Amino acid sequence: MSSRKELANAIRALAMDAVEAAKSGHPGMPMGMADIAEVLWNDFLRHNPGNPKWSNRDRFVLSNGHGSMLLYALLHLSGYALPMDELKHFRQLHSKTAGHPEASETPGVETTTGPLGQGLANAVGMALAEKVLAARFNRDGFEIVDHNTFVFLGDGCLMEGISHEAASLAGTFGLGKLVAVWDDNGISIDGEVEGWFTDDTPARFEAYGWNVIRAVDGHDPVAVKQAFEAALAQSKKPTLICAKTVIGFGAPNKQGKESSHGSPLGKDEVAAARARLGWNHDAFVIPDEIYAAWNAKDEGARRESAWNALFARYREAQPALASEFERRQAGTLPEEFAAHAEAWIAGLQAEGPAVASRKASQMALDAFGPLLPELIGGSADLAGSNLTIWKGSRDVNSNDASANYIHYGVREFGMSAIANGLALHGGFIPYDATFLVFSDYARNAVRMSALIPTRAIHVYTHDSIGLGEDGPTHQPVEHLASLRYIPNNDVWRPCDAVESAVAWKRAIERSNGPSCLVFSRQTLVHQPRDAVQVGSIARGAYVLSDPPSAKFDVILMATGSEVEIAMQAMRMLADQGVGARVVSMPCTSVFDAQPVEYREGVLPSWCRRRVAVEAGITDFWRKYVGLDGDVIGLDSFGASAPAEALYQHFGITAEEVVERVKALA
Numbered sequence: 001m002s003s004r005k006e007l008a009n010a011i012r013a014l015a016m017d018a019v020e021a022a023k024s025g026h027p028g029m030p031m032g033m034a035d036i037a038e039v040l041w042n043d044f045l046r047h048n049p050g051n052p053k054w055s056n057r058d059r060f061v062l063s064n065g066h067g068s069m070l071l072y073a074l075l076h077l078s079g080y081a082l083p084m085d086e087l088k089h090f091r092q093l094h095s096k097t098a099g100h101p102e103a104s105e106t107p108g109v110e111t112t113t114g115p116l117g118q119g120l121a122n123a124v125g126m127a128l129a130e131k132v133l134a135a136r137f138n139r140d141g142f143e144i145v146d147h148n149t150f151v152f153l154g155d156g157c158l159m160e161g162i163s164h165e166a167a168s169l170a171g172t173f174g175l176g177k178l179v180a181v182w183d184d185n186g187i188s189i190d191g192e193v194e195g196w197f198t199d200d201t202p203a204r205f206e207a208y209g210w211n212v213i214r215a216v217d218g219h220d221p222v223a224v225k226q227a228f229e230a231a232l233a234q235s236k237k238p239t240l241i242c243a244k245t246v247i248g249f250g251a252p253n254k255q256g257k258e259s260s261h262g263s264p265l266g267k268d269e270v271a272a273a274r275a276r277l278g279w280n281h282d283a284f285v286i287p288d289e290i291y292a293a294w295n296a297k298d299e300g301a302r303r304e305s306a307w308n309a310l311f312a313r314y315r316e317a318q319p320a321l322a323s324e325f326e327r328r329q330a331g332t333l334p335e336e337f338a339a340h341a342e343a344w345i346a347g348l349q350a351e352g353p354a355v356a357s358r359k360a361s362q363m364a365l366d367a368f369g370p371l372l373p374e375l376i377g378g379s380a381d382l383a384g385s386n387l388t389i390w391k392g393s394r395d396v397n398s399n400d401a402s403a404n405y406i407h408y409g410v411r412e413f414g415m416s417a418i419a420n421g422l423a424l425h426g427g428f429i430p431y432d433a434t435f436l437v438f439s440d441y442a443r444n445a446v447r448m449s450a451l452i453p454t455r456a457i458h459v460y461t462h463d464s465i466g467l468g469e470d471g472p473t474h475q476p477v478e479h480l481a482s483l484r485y486i487p488n489n490d491v492w493r494p495c496d497a498v499e500s501a502v503a504w505k506r507a508i509e510r511s512n513g514p515s516c517l518v519f520s521r522q523t524l525v526h527q528p529r530d531a532v533q534v535g536s537i538a539r540g541a542y543v544l545s546d547p548p549s550a551k552f553d554v555i556l557m558a559t560g561s562e563v564e565i566a567m568q569a570m571r572m573l574a575d576q577g578v579g580a581r582v583v584s585m586p587c588t589s590v591f592d593a594q595p596v597e598y599r600e601g602v603l604p605s606w607c608r609r610r611v612a613v614e615a616g617i618t619d620f621w622r623k624y625v626g627l628d629g630d631v632i633g634l635d636s637f638g639a640s641a642p643a644e645a646l647y648q649h650f651g652i653t654a655e656e657v658v659e660r661v662k663a664l665a
Contacts, residue, residue, distance in 0.1 A: 002293040004221045007042065008034040009277045010077060010290050012250055015069040016273060017283040018090035018097070020264045025091060025099065028247040028260035029067030031273075032185050032218070033152060036243055039224045040150060040181075041074055041296070044232070048300030049079035052107045055329045055426060056307050058147045059110050059126045063119025064154035064183060065100040066262065071109065072097045077286070077294035080108040088284055103424065103452050111424050112452045115444055117160030118417045120180065123151035124170045125421020125430075127178035127238070128396065128406075132376070133427050135401050137325050142314045144307070144325070147177070148232065154183045155193050158201060162445075165414025167238075171209030173396065176235035179228070183218070185247040191258045202242055211237040218243035250277040328374045328427045331455070331511055337371050341505045344368075349498045349534050352526040357519040357560070358387045358461040360497035364504040365390035372429065372508065376422060378406030379433040379459075380415050385521075386433035386461045412438050416445035416458060423454035429508060433459035435467075436476040436518055439483060449514035450488040456514045457507045463493065464615040465650065466522040466561055471640030480559075481620040483516050484588060492587045493518040493614075495563035496526050499586050502537040506590070518560070522643055525564045527584070540590030541602055545570055547579035554661050555603060557583040557624060558613040562652065566613050569657035578661065581607075585624075609664045615652050630660045 011034040019025035040060075047057045062071045069090065075082045082096060089095035096106045100114030110126070113119040127149040134145040157163055170178055182201065186193055202212045211234060216227045224243065231239035248260025251273040265273065274280070281287065315322035327334070344367045355363070369375055369392045376396075379388045393405040408415040412434045419430040432442075439446065439460055449456045465475045483491045492503035492515060500519065507515035527544060536542035545567060546552060554573070558566040563584050570580040583602055585591060591599065603610075603624065610629035612621035618633035625631055634650055647653060 002290050004035070004038055006290060007293055008038040009250070009279050010286055010294070011037060011070060011073040012277060013274070013279050013281065014073040014076070014087060014284070014286075016265055016270050018069050018072070018087050020267065020270055020283075021088060022091040023264060025069060025264065026066040026262045027069070027265055028187070028262075029064055029154065029183060030070035030073065031249045031251065031255075031260070032245040032247045033067065033070055033183050034249070035219045035221055036181055036224050036245070037070055037074055037152075039221050040228065041078060042294070043225060044228050045150065046147065046303055047296065048304045049108070049297045050301055051304060052080065054304045054307070056145065056147050059123065059149040059425070061110055061119045061123040061126070061149070061151040062101055062113055063123070063151050063157045064116065065113030065119060068097070068099065068101050071101050072106070075106070075108040077291065079295050079297040079300075082107060084284055111421070112448060115448065116154070116156040117162040117166070118445060118448060120151055120153050120157055121162055121166035121414050121417030121445070122421035122424060123149050123178060123180070124166045124175065125418035126425040127170070127175040128173055128418065129422045129425035129428055130177055131173070131175060132396055132403050135399065135403060136373075137321055139314070139318060142310065142317065144311055144314050149178050151178070151180045152183060153180055155186070155188055155197055158182065158199070159197055162413045162417060165411035166418060167205060167208050167210065169408065169411065169414060169418065170238045174209075174236055175238045178238040179231045179241065180239065181241045181243055183245055184242055185245045187247045187256070187258050187261060189258060189261055202240070205240045209237060211239040213239065213241045216241055216243045218245035219249065252276050324373065331426070333509065334371050337368070338509075340371055341368060341501075345498060345501045345505070345534065346531070348501055349529060353497050354523055354526050355497055356521055356523050357494050357496070357500045358521060360494070360500035361459065361504065361517065361519050362387035362390060363497065364501045367501070368504060368508065373402070373404070374427060374429050375431070375508070376404045376406065376428045377431040377433070378408045378415060380408050380412045380438070381410045382434055383407070385435070386459060388431070388433040388459060408432070412441035413445055416442040416456075417448070419456045419458075420445060420449055420452065420454045423456045424452070429455055429457065431457035431459055433461065435462045435474060436460035436479050437462070437474050439479055439516075443482070446483065446489065446514065446516070447486050450486050453488055453513040455511055458514060458516045459519070460516060461519045462521045463518045463560060464520070465634065465638040465646045466520055466615065466643045468643040468646065469640050472637040475638035476616065477634050477637060478617045480518065480614070481617045484620060488513040490515045490587055490589050491518060492516065493559040494586045495558070495560055495584050496524045498526070498529065498534065499537050499584070503586060506538055520561050522561060524561055527563065527567070537586065538590075539594050539598060540587040540592070541583055541585035543581060543602055544584040545582040547574065547581075549579065552579040552581040553607065554578060554580045554609040554611070554664070555583060555607050556580050556611050556613065556657065557585050557603075559585050560614070562613040562615060565652065565654050565657065568654035569661070572654055572658050573661060576658075580661070609661070611657055611660050611664070613652065613657060615647070628665065630664060632656055632660060
């Protein structure tokens with residue numbers, strides 16, 4: 001029977017070999033955390049390699065994602081569909097073993113990690129999802145939601161500011177099924193961290209309300225097992241296991257040094273490490289008895305089978321709850337949602353309210369929320385400004401079985417990464433909110449939403465200089481363009497209540513990536529439309545107005561509050577005998593994905609006299625107006641003044657649109 005050290009050394013050998021073959025990578029962390037990983041995966045982690053998406057599996061997150069070979073070795077050894085050839089092609093094009101773990105590419109990877117600290121925040125979201133789902137669905141004798149979230153993290157994760165945001169919230173939420181293991185090896189890229197990381201980390205986490213297990217020898221399997229047992233013996237607080245390890249453990253000339261962190265050990269050092277560890281096998285060779293000891297497929301299938309039997313009894317006892325649980329886990333919306341939403345939007349068009357789009361957003365939540373128990377939202381201490389609380393909102397700290405609202409406090413980055421974790425866990429469609437200008441704080445988590453991808457909805461209000469007197473520190477200028485340039489990220493900036501509702505509907509329905517919904521502080525005028533136009537909003541851009549003769553020689557395009565400016569300009573131009581088409585473009589990425597015939601019908605290539613209007617950076621719009629067109633926007637920071645004065649001052653007016661049109665050839 002293989003010893004624990006032999007099982008851990010299999011991880012070390014695979015990490016050394018894969019990094020050496022790739023001529024790049026990070027062998028130090030996998031070699032240092034191998035003993036901890038072996039204990040966790042063989043003694044505690046409840047999972048099924050045969051079904052990586054089993055809903056009641058434990059979640060394992062590698063926040064220090066540069067040590068990806070640790071995770072790939074674990075997945076391969078325990079029986080996931082990750083064959084040795086994939087490990088041999090570590091960091092190579094089209095392999096399932098990218099330099100950092102990617103959830104969309106590799107079976108068993110729960111989230112894409114690498115930007116340090118975000119994996120911890122994702123894990124907080126997963127643990128919160130487990131807690132809220134358990135409150136909703138569990139009944140006496142039927143603990144159908146009952147699993148833990150484990151996360152490995154390093155010194156770098158803890159230095160990142162997001163770790164403070166996420167850990168503070170985890171303690172506040174009392175996430176007792178969250179267990180974090182700190183790889184306390186004292187080394188980062190620049191060397192020994194004592195020159196720049198001298199925090200009393202255990203005391204810090206105790207202050208957050210965590211259960212902290214100090215000074216665990218990360219190379220003593222008995223001590224590690226006792227630490228996990230202590231962590232799981234209580235359920236009131238998240239746990240931090242402080243594990244002292246040696247980076248590059250087993251490499252005699254490089255262990256404990258930064259040289260083992262992010263570079264191959266080298267052929268000679270790999271050979272020396274094999275001798276030191278007593279690993280007498282060729283590169284990428286794992287003995288059958290070690291495979292047998294690691295194999296988790298039979299036990300995983302048994303665990304899932306037992307859970308399936310429990311769920312079958314649950315379905316008999318609680319058919320309505322069981323049906324809801326299965327639907328939410330599948331990520332499908334209620335059958336009646338689309339028809340209900342479309343009918344409500346049609347009624348909204350007939351009603352024609354003139355409201356700020358942030359208020360229209362809240363109206364949409366009130367209309368759609370009752371049909372969507374999977375919708376879970378929150379705001380970064382701006383609920384009264386973002387208007388993200390709707391009539392059915394229930395605080396997740398209230399112990400209400402229908403809890404669906406999170407008060408994140410002033411933690412934009414942590415909030416957005418936690419939302420990614422909620423989405424990744426399954427059973428929820430999360431939304432979060434802050435002012436658009438503070439999307440900067442959250443930007444990398446939004447980027448990860450698009451990269452992973454997650455079904456997250458990021459709500460941003462106070463979308464322009466229209467917020468007025470708060471001044472340039474709070475007035476977004478470059479933010480719309482910045483968010484639009486993130487691949488796979490749909491950015492909606494609606495012009496009135498109807499477009500706001502359509503944006504919410506599309507964001508809720510989207511399952512292959514995030515949406516950013518951008519709303520105004522100021523009141524927006526309702527725009528008249530027919531049913532065809534209302535239906536076309538969902539295509540990202542559409543013709544809002546054409547001259548009565550249908551003949552036009554200029555196109556005005558705009559988003560949000562500037563659509564009304566374009567409409568005013570259209571009427572002024574008509575009085576001067578110039579026919580103008582007005583195109584509302586609430587979501588350019590959705591429009592760009594439409595068939596060429598539709599795009600040509602909205603923005604015909606023959607019409608090269610084009611003016612775009614948006615209170616933000618102008619360069620983004622050049623691709624739509626071309627070399628012959630013009631853009632009216634803002635290429636400087638704003639100022640503190642009432643909104644009306646600012647629009648006049650910066651020349652974002654109907655009069656300016658008319659003048660620019662006249663100036664076009």
